[in-house]
Amino acid sequence: MNKPVVWAIAAAIAIAGPLIGITLRRLVDRLEAKTSTRTRAMYRMAFGLARDIAVPVCSLVGLMIAVSLPTGLPISPDLVRRILTAAMMLAITFAVSRLAAEVVISITRRITGVAGSVSLFSTITKTIVLVLGLLITLDSVGVKITPLLGALGIGALAIALALEGTLANLFAGVHILASKTVNPGDFVKLDTGEVGWVSDVNWRTTTIQDIPGNYIIVPNRKFAEAILTNYHRPEQDMAITVEVSAAYDSDLDFVEEVTLDVARRVMKELDCGFASADPRVRFHTFGDSGVEFRVVLRTRNYEDQYLLVSEFIKALHRRYRQERIVIPYPMRVLHIQSPTTAALASLDPDLSLTTASEVNADLARRTEP
Template sequence: MNKPLVWAIAAALVIAGPLVGVAVRRLVDRLAAKLSSDTRAVHRMTFGLLRDLAVPVCSLGGLTLALALPTGLPFSPRTVHQMLEAALLLAITFSVARLAAEVVTTVARRLTGISGSVSLFGTITRVVVFVLGVLITLDSVGVKITPLLGALGIGALAIALALEGTLANLFAGVHILASKTVNPGDFVKLDTGETGWISDVNWRTTTIQDIPGNFIIVPNRKFAEAILTNYHRPEQDMAVLVEVSTSYGSDLEHVESVTMDVARRVMKELDCGFAGADPRVRFHTFGDSGVEFRVVLRTRHYEDQYLLISEFIKALHRRYREEGIVFPFPTRVLEFAPDSERGSRLLAGLHTP
């Protein structure tokens, strides 16, 4: 067989390898698209590995067949074999790392029962699988990894000391997700004042999206050490307190009845109100201007309390005017002694030694 023909066959094999890989990938995509929605999530991960390996494996296969031909290239067969084996192992490592990260992320989401991101678990899994794959690849090509592991251990210790803060954030992020104190999607408030929904917990920071829509980035270590209020635990609905007062001349029984009626109607009409809950009215203080009491409403979500309070105050103000119930203005009564008594006290003060 003449050399031009051999080179032509070798070139054809090198070109045909990636083309066959692309064809296999498209075939896998079509098979995955025909799956039902109930089994698509499970089979997507199964077909994902085959899809990721299709192009690199077929490309390496075509290159292997091409190098097996008598082309006369000045390469050692052993060296070529080791290079191809290393390339295949690296391709498998990348694909398995991606698959493992997707599996861990899916399992974490199902265990927590939320659809938010748990990217930290996926990142850690991807890094661990990738490091193991690189070590296996080095061992397969004849590199002794025992001294390398020792050097990596010493290097890891030095890196751990240098990156103490970063590693503290990493393990704090793992603790946050593993302890299930919060989950992505929960509405929380920190003792430092930050308030919003948990958007993501990654290897270094926790992202909180506040009510206006801005992102607040909090280091995991500070987030784990903060005094935190989770408004989604144990339930998302919550009590809302509204302070009200009425004059001393008002009939408190009538005030309570009217206030309860307004509170029930507002909670029933608004979507954010918890219609199944019963409001409460509790008188608690004889104030400077009138009798003060507290109205306890209930809302479905923390962020809905502002609309509920606003609508309740407007409705209560309108109803009190109709019923003749008075909101007291701040007043203060001052009593003065008679002029003769006041003058005698002043003189007594002047003659006191």
């Protein structure tokens, strides 16, 4: 067989490899689309692996077959086969690392019930698989990895000393997730004032999304050392209090009855309210303007408390106006004693006089014959 024919066959095989890979990838996409939604989650990772390796593996296999033909290349065919084999192993390693990361994330979400992204586990898994794949690839092409492992050990020690802060954040992130004191999706508040949902925990930082939607980036080490309030543990619902006051001449039993009725109705009507919870009213202070008491409501989420409190205050204000329950203005009553009243009071302690007019009337009565 003459060389032009051999070169044509080799070129056709080299071109056919990627085309076959693209065809297989499209076939995998169609099979995934036809899979039912119930079983799609089970086969998603397998389809992803097949999709990742289809094109590179078919392309490299086509090149290996083409190189094995007697084309008369000036380069050693054995060297080319080694390079292509290493490239194929690296391509498979990248695909397997992605699959391993997805498996770890899926298991973690299933165990912890976390719906958010946990990129720390994904990063660690990918790194381990890539390092192992690289070592296996080097060994397969004839590179002795034993001295390399020794050099890597010494280099790892030097890197650990140089990247002390980075490694501290890495292990702090592992500790945050392993301790299960906080998971992505939890609403937390740090002692430094940061408030929001834990969005992600990666190898260096913890991302918190606050209520306005901005991202707060906190180093894992500081996050692990902070005094933290987790509003999703042990239960996601929480109690909130609203301070109210009523006038001193109000019937407190009636005030309590009306307030509880309004609280129950608002908590039942709003989706953010905890309808099965029973609100409470607790009187606690004789204030300057009236009797002060505390209304305890319950909400499903921390961020829903603002809507619940707002609707409760509006409904309570309307109901108090209908029932003629007075919410007192801040005021003080001053009793001023005149000098004449003070003098008479010193002479007659039993005399109950509060105004100058009463003093004059009493003096007139005393001077009558």
